[in-house]
Each structure stands twice: as structure tokens, then as C-alpha cells.
Amino acid sequence: HDGSRAGFKFLAERGLPLHSPGHSFGTPDHYVSTAGHDLDAIAEPHRREMVVDLAQNAAKHGFTHFGLGDARQGIVHVIGPEQGITLPGIVMVCGDSHTASHGALGALAFGIGASEVAHVLATQTLWQSRKPGSMRITVDGRLRGGVFAKDVILAIIARIGAAGGTGRVIEYAGQVFRDMSVEGRLTVCNMSIEAGARAGMVAPDETTFAYLKNRPFAPQGEMWDSAVAFWRTLPSDPDAVFDAEVSLDGGEITPFATRGTSPEHAAPVTDAIPDPAVAPTAERREAYARALEYMGLAPGTRMDAIPIDRVFIGSCTNSRIEDLRAAAHVVKGRKARVPSWAVPGSGLVKRQAEAEGIDRVFKDAGFEWREPGCSMCVGMNGDVVEPGAHCASTSNRNFVGRQGQGARTHLMSPAMAAAAAVTGHITDVRRLMEGGT
Amino acid sequence: MEKFTTVDAPAVALDMANVDTDQIIPARFLWRPRAEGYGHLLFHDVRKPGFPLDAPSAQGAAVLVAGRNFGCGSSREHAAWALVDAGFRVVIAPSLGDIFYSNSFKNGLLPIVLPDARCMELRAALARNPGARMIVDLEAQTVTGPVGINDGFAIDHFDVDPFRKELLLAGEDEVGFTLRHADAIRTYEAEYSRVMPWV
Ligand code: SF4
Numbered sequence: 001h002d003g004s005r006a007g008f009k010f011l012a013e014r015g016l017p018l019h020s021p022g023h024s025f026g027t028p029d030h031y032v033s034t035a036g037h038d039l040d041a042i043a044e045p046h047r048r049e050m051v052v053d054l055a056q057n058a059a060k061h062g063f064t065h066f067g068l069g070d071a072r073q074g075i076v077h078v079i080g081p082e083q084g085i086t087l088p089g090i091v092m093v094c095g096d097s098h099t100a101s102h103g104a105l106g107a108l109a110f111g112i113g114a115s116e117v118a119h120v121l122a123t124q125t126l127w128q129s130r131k132p133g134s135m136r137i138t139v140d141g142r143l144r145g146g147v148f149a150k151d152v153i154l155a156i157i158a159r160i161g162a163a164g165g166t167g168r169v170i171e172y173a174g175q176v177f178r179d180m181s182v183e184g185r186l187t188v189c190n191m192s193i194e195a196g197a198r199a200g201m202v203a204p205d206e207t208t209f210a211y212l213k214n215r216p217f218a219p220q221g222e223m224w225d226s227a228v229a230f231w232r233t234l235p236s237d238p239d240a241v242f243d244a245e246v247s248l249d250g251g252e253i254t255p256f257a258t259r260g261t262s263p264e265h266a267a268p269v270t271d272a273i274p275d276p277a278v279a280p281t282a283e284r285r286e287a288y289a290r291a292l293e294y295m296g297l298a299p300g301t302r303m304d305a306i307p308i309d310r311v312f313i314g315s316c317t318n319s320r321i322e323d324l325r326a327a328a329h330v331v332k333g334r335k336a337r338v339p340s341w342a343v344p345g346s347g348l349v350k351r352q353a354e355a356e357g358i359d360r361v362f363k364d365a366g367f368e369w370r371e372p373g374c375s376m377c378v379g380m381n382g383d384v385v386e387p388g389a390h391c392a393s394t395s396n397r398n399f400v401g402r403q404g405q406g407a408r409t410h411l412m413s414p415a416m417a418a419a420a421a422v423t424g425h426i427t428d429v430r431r432l433m434e435g436g437t
Numbered sequence: 438m439e440k441f442t443t444v445d446a447p448a449v450a451l452d453m454a455n456v457d458t459d460q461i462i463p464a465r466f467l468w469r470p471r472a473e474g475y476g477h478l479l480f481h482d483v484r485k486p487g488f489p490l491d492a493p494s495a496q497g498a499a500v501l502v503a504g505r506n507f508g509c510g511s512s513r514e515h516a517a518w519a520l521v522d523a524g525f526r527v528v529i530a531p532s533l534g535d536i537f538y539s540n541s542f543k544n545g546l547l548p549i550v551l552p553d554a555r556c557m558e559l560r561a562a563l564a565r566n567p568g569a570r571m572i573v574d575l576e577a578q579t580v581t582g583p584v585g586i587n588d589g590f591a592i593d594h595f596d597v598d599p600f601r602k603e604l605l606l607a608g609e610d611e612v613g614f615t616l617r618h619a620d621a622i623r624t625y626e627a628e629y630s631r632v633m634p635w636v
Contacts, residue, residue: 006471006514014612023636031468046468090636097512097536111536113514115543115610123615125622129598132535162455163506163532196509198535219635227635262455283504283557287454378464378511399459399510401482 001076002028002050003380004095007117008057017061019124024063025085026054029075030380034343034370038068041371047381074346074372077101077316081186082346084215088204088231093120098316098396099199100192104185105212106204106234108169111193132198133167133243136236138174141250146430148326149184150318150394150413152176152248153191154256154266160246162264165197168243171236172202176250182211183322190317191396194263203235257303257412257426258398260291265398266411267303269428275299294400295408296388304426306410309389311340311421312403313414314370315377318394319345323414324353327394328361330418330432336366337424341383343370365422379404392420439545440608441575444526446499448571448583449489450560456503457510458537462519464511475515476522490523494568502559503530508537508548517544527573529580531556542601543610547575549595562589575606 004026011018018024028051033041042048051068058065066072072079077098080086088106093099095117102109112126120126137156157164170192177185185202192200202208209228212218219227254268265288276289276299292299297306313319313327324342342362344350350372353359359369376383377395379402385391387406394417398409410426419429460483462475469475484491490498501520507530508516517540520528526546531553533541541548551559562583563569571582580593604611615622629636 003467003513009471010612016612050468087636089633095512097510111512113512113517113536113540113543115514116539119612119615122612123622124626125615127600127611127615129600162509166506166509166532167535193510196506196532196534223635227633230633262457264455283452283454286452290453380464380467397457397459397510399457401463402459405463405482 001026001094001096002031002054004117005050005053006114007095007121008053010118011121014122016122018063018121021062023124024061024121025065025080026058026063027066027073027076027079028054028068030374030378032068032371032373032381034373034375034381034383037347037371042381044382071347071351074349075316075319075374077186077190078319078345078349081105081182081211082215082348084212084218087212087218087227088208089234093126097193098190100197101186101190101316103189103192103199103201104182105208106201106231108199108201110199130167132169135165135168135170135197135244135246136242137170137172138245138247139172139176139250140174140247141176142179143176143250143253146255146415146433147253148413148415149180149187151253151256152250153188154258154263154411155248155253156246157191157195157263158256158266159248160195162194162262163196165192165195168197170195170197170200171242172200174247174250177202178205181322182207183320186320187317191263194396204231205235255413255416255429257410257416259295259297259303259306259410260288261294261398261400262291263396263398263411265291269303269416269426271303273297273299273301273303304428306426307390308392308410308420308425309338310385310391311336311338311417312343312376312391312393312395313341313417314343314345314375315393315395316345316374317396318414319343319349321349321352323394324349324358325356327414327418328358330415330429331365331367331422332361334365334422336421338421340367340421341370341376342367343375344372346372367421376403378402385409392417392426438543438608438610441526441545441547441605443575444499444573446526446570447494447497447568448500448502448563449492449495449498450502450563451489452504452560452564454504455506455509458508458513458516458534459510461508461516462513467513467515471518474522475519476524479519479523492567497524499524500527500529500571500573501525502556502563503528504556505531505553507533509534512536512540514540514544517541517546521546529556529559542605545605545608547573547605549573549580551580551593551595555591555593558589559583575602
């Protein structure tokens with residue numbers, strides 16, 4: 001993506017070629033404007049330069065590039081699966097921590113830093129000296145209405161903590177993930193890094209194969225058959241032993257939202273803000289007190305009484321068509337009470353949504369319907385939340401200043417974010433689904 | 438990359454858990470060329486009055502003793518750049534974000550994991566004795582200190598992967614090393630194409 005400049009600079013300085021152009025793909029996402037789908041829409045020269053650099057490097061080294069103006073452009077973790085570039089059993093890396101998303105298709109995918117990007121560009125290899133540990137998270141049962149993949153992963157992180165998966169690769173197993181669409185699995189695997197894990201994966205199955213079939217870069221014809229035969233051999237053995245096991249009851253999970261500044265500060269929307277004094281250790285007490293101060297929240301406040309100033313539906317966690325459908329379903333026939341944005345994850349998602357009339361639902365409710373990119377997830381393109389404002393966001397990080405200096409992020413599912421948009425405060429979406437106001 | 442042998446320098450404690458890379462270096466600075474330096478941008482948005490790194494005793498500090506899950510979050514290597522540019526050569530914490538951990542080695546910054554209780558003890562000792570020195574010896578894999586005061590002193594042994602240690606001691610980057618194995622890579626690729634011709 002357009003933050004990979006240092007890697008290409010390294011190649012140029014060493015006079016090295018790109019080792020495997022055929023296995024390299026790029027698209028601009030972090031620095032693109034979401035107001036217009038072309039270079040001219042990027043007003044600031046330094047941002048434009050990042051996007052131009054990637055296009056020039058693609059031309060120079062001969063790798064596939066989905067640039068601005070191409071409907072296939074989008075957030076790198078949305079377009080990889082969408083194009084069938086992400087496949088079961090492959091090792092996939094990108095200079096971005098949310099590369100873990102691609103594990104939803106049974107790839108071993110993880111984020112790397114700039115030096116490792118340079119190493120991969122130059123050699124198509126990577127040194128892995130610390131063998132990661134393994135962790136299986138089993139969620140059995142069935143999700144209840146109004147509960148989505150995002151709630152499942154937030155519930156998991158709330159349980160195991162933001163460092164619960166550090167040094168590990170997570171396999172998500174159990175009925176809930178077997179029943180989940182590939183898009184839902186992408187949401188879950190995406191946030192593996194928020195649990196500290198290097199990667200997360202779901203065993204490839206018929207759902208995976210059906211999703212991949214006929215995607216542009218997926219194997220075709222006879223090759224497809226041999227690929228599927230191979231992919232069927234990939235799931236963990238039934239008697240596989242993991243370094244750590246965690247299990248949750250899917251039927252118990254309710255809609256979640258975060259209230260602090262770490263994804264582990266996630267809780268059911270029906271909760272109230274607890275007093276930091278009840279935290280188990282002094283360190284957590286202090287961290288939580290500091291988080292509440294930053295968030296401007298007092299203990300005892302009900303989660304669903306937290307006012308929202310802005311809504312962002314987008315990011316590699318939740319900007320695919322199912323996410324937009326779920327949000328539109330809640331928004332339909334209602335009005336947004338606060339500035340609200342819907343930012344599709346790719347040009348193709350946007351096109352599909354428009355074909356289904358989803359853009360109209362959003363626009364009629366007063367939402368802005370934007371061009372694809374990372375946007376307000378990280379604000380690198382200038383789409384930022386105002387200081388002190390509470391933002392209901394479908395992204396993945398509620399860190400201090402993540403969405404802009406002083407911004408207060410509440411992570412939640414697209415349906416929950418839509419509910420916050422139409423009510424102006426955090427709201428249990430199940431109430432609106434039952435027809436309430 | 439600068440060689441790493443022994444560091445003997447003032448240490449500073451940062452008593453916060455889950456310090457993510459967005460806090461270490463905010464996203465809006467990431468477009469800046471590496472050559473311009475990132476040291477002055479380290480912790481840009483979280484530096485409030487009284488921030489430990491701003492204390493006069495933190496001048497010349499090269500060892501940072503941090504809390505649980507330091508460097509979690511985004512893969513931005515700029516986090517390691519900012520620390521190195523601000524003069525840090527060692528980060529000690531009970532746990533570190535995986536990607537940050539890898540990135541650190543590539544920039545001559547040595548990440549060290551010590552037990553939670555020991556990190557807490559060190560942070561407390563450094564808070565009581567601002568500017569106290571610590572000695573980190575990569576060859577011997579030891580952290581010694583704080584020295585010169587009679588508070589919380591110990592010699593701790595730490596683990597480090599032998600390969601990464603060797604590169605850090607030599608100040609060599611991995612690419613040069615890997616390219617010497619070009620034949621092995623070609624052989625592997627041929628086998629890979631045989632097993633997964635569709636990739
Ligand atoms: S959408 Fe957000 S988390 Fe995803 S790649 Fe873009 S900036 Fe990173």
C-alpha cells in the first residue's frame with residue numbers, strides 16, 4: 001500500500017530488483033482522499049506523493065497495482081480477498097498490522113515493518129526466528145439477533161486482553177465461525193492483532209471455497225480442482241494440541257462497544273462504566289482511570305447513555321458489503337442525528353452497494369457516502385475526528401489520538417454504529433431492530 | 438545500522454501499560470522522510486507537563502523501562518525510528534508488541550523482556566532515583582542496575598534469538614545475509630511451484 005515507500009527506497013539504494021513481481025500487489029489506501037476518486041482530490045502534496053510513489057514503483061518493478069480511478073482500488077485487506085489474491089495455505093505479508101485479516105481464508109498472514117517489507121521485496125523471504133505459539137479460541141453455539149462478527153471479536157479481546165495473544169497465532173474454531181460468512185471471518189481475523197496476536201486464522205471449508213470460486217486471481221478450471229483438493233488437507237488435525245485454549249459460548253454474546261482507549265476496554269452495551277477502583281491490579285487501575293479521563297467518562301455512566309458526536313462506518317474491519325447492508329438495515333427510514341459517514345472498503349464494494357440502493361438509504365438518512373480508503377480509521381488522509389468528540393466507529397483501534405488528536409473512539413459493529421447515528425448516543429441495536437426509536 | 442555491544446547510560450521509566458505505536462509516533466507524521474529524523478516527534482501527543490522523558494534527569498537516557506504490551510498496535514517502524522533517533526538503544530518491558538519487537542532489531546534497538554515484577558521494581562527504583570544508570574551487555578545477555586544507588590539493584594539475564602543477536606552485534610542487516618542464500622531460495626521456490634502451481 002501507499003505506506004510502503006521505505007521498502008522501495010531500500011531497493012533503489014541497493015540497486016536490487018523486486019524479487020517476485022508476479023507475487024506482489026499494491027493499492028493506495030491510507031493517503032487517498034475519500035472525497036474524490038482521483039489524484040487531484042488529494043490536496044496536500046506530501047500525501048499525493050505517497051500515492052504517486054506507489055504507482056511509479058509498480059510501473060518500474062512490474063507488479064499489479066490497482067490505482068485511483070480503478071474500481072478494484074480499495075483498502076488492501078478488503079481487495080486481497082475480493083480479488084482472490086488471498087488463498088488458503090499461502091504465506092502473505094504486508095507492511096500493515098491488519099494483514100492478519102487474510103487468515104479468514106486459511107492463509108498464514110501477518111503484518112511486518114518497513115525493514116521486513118524491504119527484505120521481502122528483495123528476497124521474497126522472511127526470517128522468523130521466534131516460532132509463534134498457538135492458541136485456539138472456540139466459540140460454539142449460535143449468535144443471537146443483533147450480534148455480529150465484530151461483537152464476537154470484541155468479546156474475545158475483552159476476555160483475553162490486548163496482550164492475550166502476544167507471540168501467538170490464533171485459530172478461531174467452533175460452530176460460530178463455521179456458520180460465519182467469509183466477510184464475518186475477515187472482521188474477526190482482522191482484529192487478532194488487537195488481542196496482541198501475530199496472526200489469526202479460520203480453517204478453510206466449503207464457505208471459503210464458494211467465496212473464492214471465480215475470483216479474478218483465484219485458480220481457474222482444472223487448477224481450481226487441484227487447489228481445492230490441496231486446501232482440504234489444511235485444517236488442523238482433530239487431535240491437534242494448542243499452547244493455549246479459550247472458549248466462549250456464542251449464545252451468550254451480546255452487542256459490544258468499547259469505552260476506553262484499548263480494545264480490551266470492550267463491554268456489553270448493556271453495561272455501565274465500572275469504577276476503576278475495582279480493577280484487579282494497580283497498573284490496570286491507573287491505566288483504566290487514565291483511559292476514562294481521556295474519554296471524558298465518569299464511572300457509573302450507562303454505556304447506552306454515552307453521547308456520540310460522529311459516526312464512521314468503514315475500515316478494513318467493517319467496510320464490506322455485508323457490513324454496509326447491516327448498517328443500512330438499521331438506518332433505513334431513520335435520520336442521522338450527528339455527522340455520519342459510510343466509507344466502502346473498495347470501489348467494487350461501493351459499486352455493489354449502489355446497485356442494491358444502499359447508497360440511497362445512507363444519503364436519505366443524511367449520511368455522507370464517500371470514496372474507498374482507510375479514511376477516519378487512522379486519519380492519515382486528513383479525515384479526522386475533532387478533539388474531544390466521541391466517535392462511534394466500526395474500525396479496530398480506539399487508541400489515544402488514533403482518529404485524530406483528542407478524538408474519543410468507541411468501537412462497535414456496523415449495526416451498532418448505525419444505531420448510534422440515528423439516536424445520537426450509544427444504543428443497543430436490538431432495541432431498534434425490534435422497531436423502537 | 439549501528440553495532441550494538443554494551444550500553445551504559447541513564448534509564449528512564451514509563452509507567453504505562455499498552456503504550457501503542459500510535460502514541461509513540463502519531464500517524465500524521467508517517468509520510469515524513471526517514472532522513473529528517475523522528476526523535477523530536479517521539480510521544481508527540483502524549484507529552485504533558487511532567488512526562489517522564491522530559492525530566493532533566495532523562496537527558497541522555499538510552500534505556501527505557503516500560504509497562505506491559507509496549508509497542509502494541511500498528512506495524513509502523515517509525516516507532517522504532519523515533520526511539521532510536523531520540524537516543525534510545527534498549528527497551529525493557531514485561532511484554533512487547535510482536536511487530537515492534539521485530540522492527541526494533543532492524544534499527545539497532547534492543548528489546549528485552551523481563552518478568553513483570555522485575556520491571557515494576559525497576560520502574561519504581563528509577564522513579565525514586567531519576568537518572569540512575571543501567572548497563573546492558575548484549576554479548577553476555579545481561580541487564581545490570583540501576584548502578585550507583587542502593588535501590589533495586591540486580592543482574593538480570595535475558596533471552597535473545599542467537600541469529601538476531603549476531604546481526605545486532607555485527608551491525609549487519611538481514612538482506613545482505615539472506616542474499617547469500619539465493620540458491621536455497623531458488624530451490625525452495627521451484628518446489629513451491631510444484632506443490633502449489635496455482636499461486
Ligand atoms: S483501514 Fe485502518 S486498520 Fe485498516 S489498513 Fe487502513 S488504516 Fe490500517
